[in-house]
Amino acid sequence: MWRAYTLDVPKDKPEPAMPNPTAAMLVIGDEILSGRTRDANMYHLAGELVKVGIDLKEVRVVSDDAPAIVAAVRALSAAYDQVFTSGGIGPTHDDITADCVAEAFGRHIDVRDDARALLEEAYGRRGVEVTEARLRMARIPDGAALIDNPVSTAPGFTVENVHVMAGVPSVFTAMVASVLPGLVGGVPLTSESWRVMRAEGDIAGPLRALAGEYADLSFGSYPFQDRGRFGANVVVRGADPALVATAYARLQEMFPDG
Amino acid sequence: MWRAYTLDVPKDKPEPAMPNPTAAMLVIGDEILSGRTRDANMYHLAGELVKVGIDLKEVRVVSDDAPAIVAAVRALSAAYDQVFTSGGIGPTHDDITADCVAEAFGRHIDVRDDARALLEEAYGRRGVEVTEARLRMARIPDGAALIDNPVSTAPGFTVENVHVMAGVPSVFTAMVASVLPGLVGGVPLTSESWRVMRAEGDIAGPLRALAGEYADLSFGSYPFQDRGRFGANVVVRGADPALVATAYARLQEMFPDG
Numbered sequence: 001m002w003r004a005y006t007l008d009v010p011k012d013k014p015e016p017a018m019p020n021p022t023a024a025m026l027v028i029g030d031e032i033l034s035g036r037t038r039d040a041n042m043y044h045l046a047g048e049l050v051k052v053g054i055d056l057k058e059v060r061v062v063s064d065d066a067p068a069i070v071a072a073v074r075a076l077s078a079a080y081d082q083v084f085t086s087g088g089i090g091p092t093h094d095d096i097t098a099d100c101v102a103e104a105f106g107r108h109i110d111v112r113d114d115a116r117a118l119l120e121e122a123y124g125r126r127g128v129e130v131t132e133a134r135l136r137m138a139r140i141p142d143g144a145a146l147i148d149n150p151v152s153t154a155p156g157f158t159v160e161n162v163h164v165m166a167g168v169p170s171v172f173t174a175m176v177a178s179v180l181p182g183l184v185g186g187v188p189l190t191s192e193s194w195r196v197m198r199a200e201g202d203i204a205g206p207l208r209a210l211a212g213e214y215a216d217l218s219f220g221s222y223p224f225q226d227r228g229r230f231g232a233n234v235v236v237r238g239a240d241p242a243l244v245a246t247a248y249a250r251l252q253e254m255f256p257d258g
Numbered sequence: 259m260w261r262a263y264t265l266d267v268p269k270d271k272p273e274p275a276m277p278n279p280t281a282a283m284l285v286i287g288d289e290i291l292s293g294r295t296r297d298a299n300m301y302h303l304a305g306e307l308v309k310v311g312i313d314l315k316e317v318r319v320v321s322d323d324a325p326a327i328v329a330a331v332r333a334l335s336a337a338y339d340q341v342f343t344s345g346g347i348g349p350t351h352d353d354i355t356a357d358c359v360a361e362a363f364g365r366h367i368d369v370r371d372d373a374r375a376l377l378e379e380a381y382g383r384r385g386v387e388v389t390e391a392r393l394r395m396a397r398i399p400d401g402a403a404l405i406d407n408p409v410s411t412a413p414g415f416t417v418e419n420v421h422v423m424a425g426v427p428s429v430f431t432a433m434v435a436s437v438l439p440g441l442v443g444g445v446p447l448t449s450e451s452w453r454v455m456r457a458e459g460d461i462a463g464p465l466r467a468l469a470g471e472y473a474d475l476s477f478g479s480y481p482f483q484d485r486g487r488f489g490a491n492v493v494v495r496g497a498d499p500a501l502v503a504t505a506y507a508r509l510q511e512m513f514p515d516g
Binding site for chain 1: 288289290291292293294295296297300301304305306307308314315316317318319320321322323326348349350351352353386389390391392394395409410425426427428429447449451457458459460461462463465466469476477478479480481482483488490491493495
């Protein structure tokens with residue numbers, strides 16, 4: 001009588017809240033720190049993690065500097081359930097992420113046969129020589145699981161809770177798609193956003209009162225400037241879609257003109 | 259005879275290298291971590307710091323969470339010469355950056371008369387009421403210097419080596435422009451970028467050799483994918499423009515077809 005059991009669960013009491021798994025991202029990004037490039041991977045990963053209920057709590061961007069990468073890997077791996085890195089796993093001299101991650105966990109690293117076989121097979125098919133430089137992309141720490149790269153073959157890898165991925169956005173995106181299905185997710189947050197064309201100073205009082213009423217939801221106010229006028233996107237987030245919908249309706253009543 | 263002394267310095271020997279000042283950025287950014295918004299301020303600040311010879315070494319993005327902000331402010335302030343924060347200084351309940359920075363440095367914080375006067379003057383002129391919420395924007399830690407905000411009045415502030423600025427890009431940009439002229443800069447790096455439409459595996463060997471020849475320069479290779487083909491932007495950076503130009507010419511000779 002499993003059905004009776006299910007029906008016995010009182011509908012008005014939510015199950016005890018299990019906190020969502022947490023995550024951090026580490027971008028190895030000289031090109032971002034030097035102002036050459038806008039980051040794209042952070043935005044992509046943040047969006048994907050929201051969908052599976054893993055809470056992205058921190059992002060760090062560090063330069064191609066071994067001590068900085070090693071320290072960040074250790075700190076983030078200890079503080080969060082999952083860590084995603086982006087960048088620095090190609091064949092050039094400035095690609096040092098794999099060696100730094102190995103060092104962070106005290107693991108031996110060398111060209112590994114399984115990764116080498118992947119590269120030789122793919123390059124062989126295209127008649128491309130597997131140079132010493134390309135073989136660098138087969139350097140994988142002992143015990144790491146390979147991350148599939150359907151775009152350009154050279155794999156990423158997972159050591160403990162750290163997922164090491166490429167920086168090229170198309171490859172990063174493909175690797176994230178390879179990794180996420182294997183992770184334990186949580187409750188995806190529902191969110192609703194209401195664009196209010198009033199200065200934050202005018203909405204702050206009523207918004208604080210509304211946030212006080214709905215302690216299980218989070219209310220964010222993200223100001224912007226549009227053609228000289230200030231407004232704010234007010235975002236209501238929470239695990240319970242019905243509660244988010246109720247609070248969102250209240251928000252719209254409060255500022256009916258947007 | 260200071261001039262004789264100056265002339266005695268051999269011209270072919272560069273002055274002993276004084277390392278550039280270092281910097282970090284702290285983005286208080288629920289809206290970035292939740293995947294709602296792409297960061298714009300990081301890109302702007304990175305570009306401005308390069309121009310004045312301050313080396314941006316690290317960026318952290320944390321959520322609107324007091325312990326996370328306090329810990330990040332302390333860590334970055336101790337590790338770098340300058341720290342720039344973005345976000346969380348508006349009038350709404352989720353604007354907690356000012357209080358967190360005060361806590362990080364053990365300083366008292368309250369509505370300060372100089373900041374209140376700024377707000378009252380500006381709002382008074384426009385006939386806007388200075389609500390309790392708006393007065394939150396006059397909460398400034400003891401001993402902090404105000405940062406001018408020509409866009410929307412509410413000031414940022416500097417405590418020790420931490421510059422606390424708004425998240426709205428137009429305001430952030432204006433505050434950066436207010437702060438930078440007062441800081442000690444270094445030698446602006448010169449950089450040249452050469453777009454090579456070859457896979458990194460083909461250019462890695464020669465590029466490593468070139469980087470070995472020019473130890474005073476840094477060589478970065480930033481791969482991309484363009485209509486299914488892989489290429490890389492190879493960037494040569496350094497403090498000595500003549501040396502960068504020489505190495506850049508060598509790079510172009512090496513990969514003449516780009």
